[in-house]
Amino acid sequence: MSFSQNIKDEILNVKSNRKCCSKVQRDAELLTENEDINIQELKRYIKKNNCCKKAFLRGIFLGSGCIVDPNTDYHFEITTKSKKNANALLDILNNLIGFEAKLLKRNNNLYVIYIKDSDQISMAISYLGANKALLTYENIRVERSIKNNINRNINCETANMSKTITAAYKQIKAIEKLEKEGKLERLPAQLKDIALLRKKHPDMSLEDLSKLCNDKITKSGVNHRLKKIIDIANNLD
Numbered sequence: 001m002s003f004s005q006n007i008k009d010e011i012l013n014v015k016s017n018r019k020c021c022s023k024v025q026r027d028a029e030l031l032t033e034n035e036d037i038n039i040q041e042l043k044r045y046i047k048k049n050n051c052c053k054k055a056f057l058r059g060i061f062l063g064s065g066c067i068v069d070p071n072t073d074y075h076f077e078i079t080t081k082s083k084k085n086a087n088a089l090l091d092i093l094n095n096l097i098g099f100e101a102k103l104l105k106r107n108n109n110l111y112v113i114y115i116k117d118s119d120q121i122s123m124a125i126s127y128l129g130a131n132k133a134l135l136t137y138e139n140i141r142v143e144r145s146i147k148n149n150i151n152r153n154i155n156c157e158t159a160n161m162s163k164t165i166t167a168a169y170k171q172i173k174a175i176e177k178l179e180k181e182g183k184l185e186r187l188p189a190q191l192k193d194i195a196l197l198r199k200k201h202p203d204m205s206l207e208d209l210s211k212l213c214n215d216k217i218t219k220s221g222v223n224h225r226l227k228k229i230i231d232i233a234n235n236l237d
């Protein structure tokens with residue numbers, strides 16, 4: 001399966017309960033389908049809410065997005081047949097979300113909004129909420145940069161974000177393993193509590209997780225418990 005299809009499969013399950021995001025995602029998708037939507041209203045939502053920035057990315061990507069397999073090339077694109085919508089897409093991506101996308105017109109009357117910068121593509125994948133694909137993407141990127149012996153200035157925020165996601169991915173693998181072996185139920189209540197929370201919120205920060213815990217616990221306490229869960233899962237082998 002293609003890299004793009006993997007991302008689409010992964011984010012189809014990312015649903016937001018927020019009304020603002022559902023609307024933004026739907027309008028964003030319509031934008032790629034050349035529909036006439038209220039662009040000013042859409043921009044107001046995106047300007048106001050960070051959650052809606054992610055919803056916008058999901059909408060346009062599900063509508064007509066493509067990310068080329070990073071083994072081949074760094075390339076992200078969104079297409080639309082409407083010039084007006086193409087300009088709106090470019091404006092929102094660049095001026096409201098912070099990308100540096102470019103626009104070109106293919107001869108068959110198709111407008112292509114594209115990004116070639118690998119850091120920005122990484123940012124796009126993380127906005128999409130495709131955490132598994134982001135991990136794959138980052139691994140390939142590291143391999144490629146070692147191979148090419150290029151010192152890439154990985155943008156600090158992206159690097160930190162990807163570190164957080166890698167950690168969460170390991171925690172979720174451990175939790176799934178315990179579950180599969182029937183050991184999750186038998187964990188001490190405090191560990192089981194955090195395991196279920198992490199599983200439910202794979203991309204939540206430790207600090208936010210700590211606020212959801214049944215007992216009063218700090219961010220480092222949450223980290224300690226998650227490490228313990230990984231240890232227990234590793235010791236099952």
Ligand SMILES: [Zn+2]
Nearest residue numbers: 020021051052
């Ligand atoms: Zn929203």
